[in-house]
Amino acid sequence: MTTAPSRSAAPEAAGRQISPPEDRYATELAFLAAHDTGPRPPAWRLTPRAVVTFVMGSDGDTLRLPAGTDASEGVPRRLVVEEKFVGDRALVERCVVTLAGERGLLLVGEPGTAKSMLSELLSAAVCGTSGLVVQGTAGTTEDQLKYGWNYALLLAQGPTRAALVPSPVLTAMTGGGVARVEEVTRCLPEVQDALVSLLSERRIAVPELSGGDDALLHAAPGFTLIATANLRDKGVSEMSAALKRRFNFETVGPIGDLGAEMALVRRQARAAVERAGTTQQVDDTVLEVLVTAFRDLRDGRSAEGWEVERPSTVMSTAEAVSVAAALGLAAAYFPGGRDVLGLLPGHLLGVVRKDDPADASRLLGYWDGAVRRRAEQGSATWRTLWDLRGVLEE
Structure with a gap:
């Protein structure tokens, strides 16, 4: 349940051991965007059906662009989309439906069952980047889930929007993208609690800014969050009932065949x-x-x-x-x-x-x-x- 090299993938960039899926499978993503022109949730790059095809592959079938479709330069007219996740298709479909409903998705399972890889593939297909990620640890702070400050600008100008340094989660919020939080149960309870209001109210308050609307940063349409958690981790922090209610839980199991x-x-x-x-x-x-x-x-x-x-x-x-x-x-x-x-x-x-x-x-x-x-x-x-x-x- 790990990423497989694709014949249609873009070549690895110089100096990289592994490229993110949005670069590695850039050709497939561009092809699927042109291939399926059906309805898309707000801010999505692909239709939900195309997201599932991207993750699960086209089962060896050659897909063809509809006649008369204008494709970007470098996008092939036909393509076999290769399988990247070995698992239950119904699981992937439920994940996509969860994200389309702008609800938080929590992928749980044993270590090594490709939870992180699945979250990367989903976010790359939905919003074009898998890089808006926070790695949960015992040292993760609330600032890493919300925002920090450029202290040089803060001292020179005071608390302004320009001095604000958004977290990956805040960047996803304001841009209508998908944020990822790896190993969310590794975070301390008070850090996890920061996600409760974020996922329910869909905004972040910045009290240092002037009052009114300027102090509130709102989520744009399309924003959602994917978190992962291992079932075997020791020393993890139990998620609160309030936080659990903000997520749809999906269990990623080992390969059966x-x-x-x-x-x-x-x-x-x-x-x-x-x-x-x-x-x-x-x-x-x-x-x-x-x-x-x-x-x-x-x-x-x-x-x-x-x-x-x-x-x-x-x-x-x-x-x-x-x-x-x-x-x-x-x-x-x-x-x-x-x-x-x-x-x-x-x-x-x-x-x-x-x-x-x-x-x-x-x-x-x-x-x-x-x-x-x-x-x-x-x-x-x-x-x-x-x-x-x-x-x-x-």
């Missing part, structure tokens, strides 16, 4: 390896074992129905992508004929024991259970993994 998860891990790992300047790829046999192990440990049950003790850490698709990319890079940078599969146990161990040292014994239990049973059933690949059990004991 093995084939779909394998395809995504393959695409993302390939993109990561290519960014590193090589083309070495992990073969499908190793990828299938990798993704299967992640799914078994994530679900607490193997595909065969065998019980598996779950580690405390989250075995997310994003982590699987990182391991697949690491295997590809190891094969590229340290050639010599060694079996890439032999590197997998060590990488899995590095993933599972991040939170709790006892998770190493849980991984060993997985080897003594599901891995051994598959080896005994005659799988040569899983037999090789079983023979590598000693790596987990070093």
Whole structure:
């Protein structure tokens, strides 16, 4: 559930590791704006239907601009819109309807389920930028959600509109855009409370300015906010009932289909390896074992129905992508004929024991259970993994 490289995407800008979706998929966004000319909510760049197509792809179908449509220079007349989010289409449609109603959207789920990526894609499609974002932490202040001051101008001119430094949220408000707040439950309760009046009254008071309307900054049509929160975070601040009522909650779950998860891990790992300047790829046999192990440990049950003790850490698709990319890079940078599969146990161990040292014994239990049973059933690949059990004991 992470972004896949698109053939229709704009090339990465020089000096960037990753471009934001509004730049990366600029061609697709321009094409969809011309392709679907139906009704759009206030200030939206695309129709709600086109936003869903942008996120979910055109299912391999080639879309064509209607006859007589005037397209901007560089916009193709036909295009296959590639899938960027692997998940439930109905979930994405509900998210789009929430935003069209100018209501706050809260994406919740386990870490690594592409909540942030989905919020980026939605905001890029709706208002043309995913950059109006506040990263929630214990150190996030109310000013970062509202406004600050240019102190040089403040001293020279006093509190004026020119001296005001808007937050990303305020910029979205006054411009009718989409603001994003990552990890909102990491913010302290008093900081979260700043969002309550903002989402209900749709204005921010600036008492330092002169009285009357000049002291109130109002939300323009189209403004809304997307927040994300992880279900497994420790030390988070519980959201108040008042703030919860200002959001529609949508849960983003892990990918349900093995084939779909394998395809995504393959695409993302390939993109990561290519960014590193090589083309070495992990073969499908190793990828299938990798993704299967992640799914078994994530679900607490193997595909065969065998019980598996779950580690405390989250075995997310994003982590699987990182391991697949690491295997590809190891094969590229340290050639010599060694079996890439032999590197997998060590990488899995590095993933599972991040939170709790006892998770190493849980991984060993997985080897003594599901891995051994598959080896005994005659799988040569899983037999090789079983023979590598000693790596987990070093």
